[in-house]
Amino acid sequence: MVFDYYLQALALIFQPFTLIVMAMGTVLGIVFGALPGLTATMGIVIIIPLTYGLPPQIGIAALMGVYCGAISGGGIAATLLNIPGTPSSVATCFDAYPMAKRGEAGRALGIGIFTSLLGGLFSALILSIAAPPIARFALRFGAAEYASLALFGLMIIGSISAGSIAKGLIAGAFGIFVSTIGTDPMVGTLRLTFRNPSLIGGISLLPALIGLFAISQVFEDVQSLLGDEPIHEMQKVTGARFRFKEVFSRWRLVLISALIGTGVGALPGAGGSIASFLAYDTAKRMSKHPEEFGKGSPEGIIASETANNAVTGGAMIPMITLGVPGDSATAVLMGGLLVQGLRPGPILFRDQPVIAYGIFVALFVANLMMFVFQYFGIKIWARILLVKRDILTPIILVLCMVGAFGTSGRIFDTYLVLIFGVIGYFFNKFKFSVAPVVLGIILGPILEANIRRAVHQFQGDWFIFFKRPISLFFLLLSLFSVFWPVIKEFINKRKVVKNN
Amino acid sequence: MEILKVKTRSENTFYVVFMLFMGFWLRQSLLLTSRKASQFDTGVNFFPVALSVLMIVLTAYLLIKNIYIASTSVQEGKESSKSIWEGIKSKESLQAIGSFFIVLIFLLIYVVLLTPLKFGLSTFIFLILMNLLISKLSYGQFIDKKKFWLRLIIFAIFSFGLPVVFRHVFRLILP
Numbered sequence: 001m002v003f004d005y006y007l008q009a010l011a012l013i014f015q016p017f018t019l020i021v022m023a024m025g026t027v028l029g030i031v032f033g034a035l036p037g038l039t040a041t042m043g044i045v046i047i048i049p050l051t052y053g054l055p056p057q058i059g060i061a062a063l064m065g066v067y068c069g070a071i072s073g074g075g076i077a078a079t080l081l082n083i084p085g086t087p088s089s090v091a092t093c094f095d096a097y098p099m100a101k102r103g104e105a106g107r108a109l110g111i112g113i114f115t116s117l118l119g120g121l122f123s124a125l126i127l128s129i130a131a132p133p134i135a136r137f138a139l140r141f142g143a144a145e146y147a148s149l150a151l152f153g154l155m156i157i158g159s160i161s162a163g164s165i166a167k168g169l170i171a172g173a174f175g176i177f178v179s180t181i182g183t184d185p186m187v188g189t190l191r192l193t194f195r196n197p198s199l200i201g202g203i204s205l206l207p208a209l210i211g212l213f214a215i216s217q218v219f220e221d222v223q224s225l226l227g228d229e230p231i232h233e234m235q236k237v238t239g240a241r242f243r244f245k246e247v248f249s250r251w252r253l254v255l256i257s258a259l260i261g262t263g264v265g266a267l268p269g270a271g272g273s274i275a276s277f278l279a280y281d282t283a284k285r286m287s288k289h290p291e292e293f294g295k296g297s298p299e300g301i302i303a304s305e306t307a308n309n310a311v312t313g314g315a316m317i318p319m320i321t322l323g324v325p326g327d328s329a330t331a332v333l334m335g336g337l338l339v340q341g342l343r344p345g346p347i348l349f350r351d352q353p354v355i356a357y358g359i360f361v362a363l364f365v366a367n368l369m370m371f372v373f374q375y376f377g378i379k380i381w382a383r384i385l386l387v388k389r390d391i392l393t394p395i396i397l398v399l400c401m402v403g404a405f406g407t408s409g410r411i412f413d414t415y416l417v418l419i420f421g422v423i424g425y426f427f428n429k430f431k432f433s434v435a436p437v438v439l440g441i442i443l444g445p446i447l448e449a450n451i452r453r454a455v456h457q458f459q460g461d462w463f464i465f466f467k468r469p470i471s472l473f474f475l476l477l478s479l480f481s482v483f484w485p486v487i488k489e490f491i492n493k494r495k496v497v498k499n500n
Numbered sequence: 501m502e503i504l505k506v507k508t509r510s511e512n513t514f515y516v517v518f519m520l521f522m523g524f525w526l527r528q529s530l531l532l533t534s535r536k537a538s539q540f541d542t543g544v545n546f547f548p549v550a551l552s553v554l555m556i557v558l559t560a561y562l563l564i565k566n567i568y569i570a571s572t573s574v575q576e577g578k579e580s581s582k583s584i585w586e587g588i589k590s591k592e593s594l595q596a597i598g599s600f601f602i603v604l605i606f607l608l609i610y611v612v613l614l615t616p617l618k619f620g621l622s623t624f625i626f627l628i629l630m631n632l633l634i635s636k637l638s639y640g641q642f643i644d645k646k647k648f649w650l651r652l653i654i655f656a657i658f659s660f661g662l663p664v665v666f667r668h669v670f671r672l673i674l675p
Contacts, residue, residue: 053671166558173558177525177551184544186537191544192528215607222603222637223596390638391651394630395658397603398623401610402662406672414611422604430514448547452537460540 002132002357009358012057013365021058022362025065026369032066033073034384035392036083037221040070040329045213046396048206048336049403057358059340063333064359064366071272071329072116072309072370076381079108080237088272088308091280095293095300102296106378110242111298112305113374115254118247119306120367122258123265123313127320128360131349134321135356138346143457144464147450148474150443153324154436156268156481165485167432175440176447178203185449186456198412207404207413208441209335211420212427212434213328214400218393219425237382246298253283253299254306261307265314268326272308279307313363320344320359323446328435334442339407508570515563519556526552599637606630619674623659628652 012018025047032043043066051059074086079096092112099108141149154172181192182202193199247254257279264275283303284293293300315326316333323345325331337344342355349356374381404413424434458464465471529548536543606629613622631651635643643651666672 049672050666050670164562166562170555170558170562173551173555177548177555180548180551184535186541187535187544189533189535189544191532191548192525219600219603222599222634390631390634390643391654393634394627394655397607397630398627398658398662401607401614402619402623402666402674405614406666406670406674409673411611411615411675414614418604418607418611421607425600426514430511452542455542456538456540 022061025062029066029069030073033070075112091304099296117371119309127313135349143454150447171436176444179444207416212424215421216424257306261310262314265311
């Protein structure tokens with residue numbers, strides 16, 4: 001049965017047009033990853049509207065291409081400019097740039113690209129093994145379990161990403177509040193629509209995503225341009241190309257880094273930067289030459305790049321099996337799947353197994369494409385870094401606005417993009433993370449409908465969430481995630497006192 | 501110290517504005533019907549009311565915390581960085597806010613013009629305006645004529661070519 005699904009998924013993905021769109025997505029992803037200031041999340045947000053009119057398998061292929069391309073593309077700027085293209089490639093800068101500076105940029109990039117491929121393939125393998133049984137288990141969930149799970153997803157992202165518990169909770173609550181605009185899920189009454197027909201279906205996810213992740217970022221970028229453009233010394237792509245042997249001879253490090261990346265990615269709220277730092281630190285402790293770290297050690301590049309790309313498959317495990325995204329990139333990716341009419345979660349495996357398995361196949365193929373494009377086009381990507389912001393930023397803004405319009409055909413959605421852009425800008429400015437807002441918009445309807453359904457089903461018994469073991473488990477996890485920053489601070493304070 | 505103080509002040513202003521904003525939504529939520537699917541249902545207005553109250557309470561907590569921290573820490577260093585701050589305030593801060601509003605206004609104009617001027621022309625105008633703004637912000641001056649012509653060609657191809665690509669490849673219709 002599973003073999004059949006894989007065969008059908010392969011047939012879907014290996015259509016010429018699907019592969020072309022995936023290749024375009026991968027190229028766009030690499031560009032977004034390579035250019036400092038543009039993020040993987042932004043790349044996915046911009047490509048979502050383009051996938052709207054296409055069949056789901058093609059849309060998925062494009063989204064996977066952007067996701068993989070952007071995460072690994074971050075290493076290009078890290079190597080040549082000493083600026084991380086994406087937050088997850090910060091640790092790559094430590095060794096890739098010094099190696100490039102001593103005239104071995106080609107080698108540094110080669111190691112980074114090849115280990116990105118290995119990390120990506122490993123995590124895709126883990127995803128394809130782990131996801132089906134988790135999804136099968138999640139099929140047993142009832143309304144109470146879904147409500148607690150949605151709450152857990154919101155709490156963990158809110159508490160970790162914002163830095164302040166209160167700010168994370170406000171951002172999450174704001175997202176859920178936005179999701180309440182429109183038609184009530186139980187009785188069909190209109191809520192907070194101000195008699196505007198455009199609001200009857202609720203706030204569309206896409207304008208919110210574009211506004212919060214892309215427009216707000218552009219507002220910030222324009223401010224950062226004030227004054228002279230910073231001049232960074234860009235290294236030329238010269239020197240010996242790397243040999244595959246130097247990575248294969250360190251297979252143990254690759255494996256450990258890939259495991260760290262996949263594991264950290266699977267934890268909601270963690271993300272690529274934590275994974276790459278953790279892998280880098282582990283590699284340093286494991287190394288026979290820890291003194292070479294920070295001076296152009298290939299082991300440092302291997303650890304960081306393997307781990308940050310291994311996050312891709314790991315982060316997709318909770319998203320695709322439970323419908324709870326692991327980080328902002330997967331939250332946006334989930335938004336992309338929702339726009340395609342697919343709802344990630346156990347139901348996807350039950351109702352559309354070929355599409356679910358198609359996501360695994362697409363992730364494998366996207367990683368391979370990412371490697372081919374980056375490895376054979378190293379010099380082109382280096383030139384991409386020279387693209388001027390005064391050309392790029394206006395074009396990105398146009399793509400954002402027309403993307404919102406193109407999917408719905410309503411000018412109202414372009415105004416929504418602006419509103420969410422302003423909200424996102426102020427949220428970012430005052431250190432409120434926007435990821436919980438998006439999660440709130442995605443998980444809010446699930447949370448509300450399932451809480452109300454569960455209370456209705458168990459005749460007003462609010463303790464039902466504590467009586468059912470799986471629901472209780474998720475509630476305890478939610479509670480733990482809310483108080484974890486406080487506990488962590490307490491432990492750190494005690495450590496300091498002890499050391500003194 | 502002065503910078504910190506002003507930063508806290510702007511944060512507090514944001515909290516107050518956010519509370520007022522959510523207060524408006526709370527009022528709207530209270531006006532909603534409390535219709536229920538059954539006697540055990542929470543009702544139509546429960547979630548909007550509960551969420552807006554939660555946000556107001558949490559924002560008030562952040563505001564009070566900020567005021568408390570500011571009142572205990574702003575005792576010293578009143579004069580120290582005043583002159584430095586004046587410089588920063590007058591130039592960068594105002595420019596930053598200004599650039600935000602200019603981009604926002606450009607975007608608003610673009611959206612308003614999208615229907616009457618159609619996609620190609622409105623996009624072309626928007627791209628030129630944004631390019632001029634960003635080049636002025638980045639380099640402190642407008643780019644030279646030769647480079648500007650090159651950008652005009654790029655933007656023209658993009659503006660008038662995009663609807664064709666959107667329609668035929670991605671099956672999306674633009675205005």
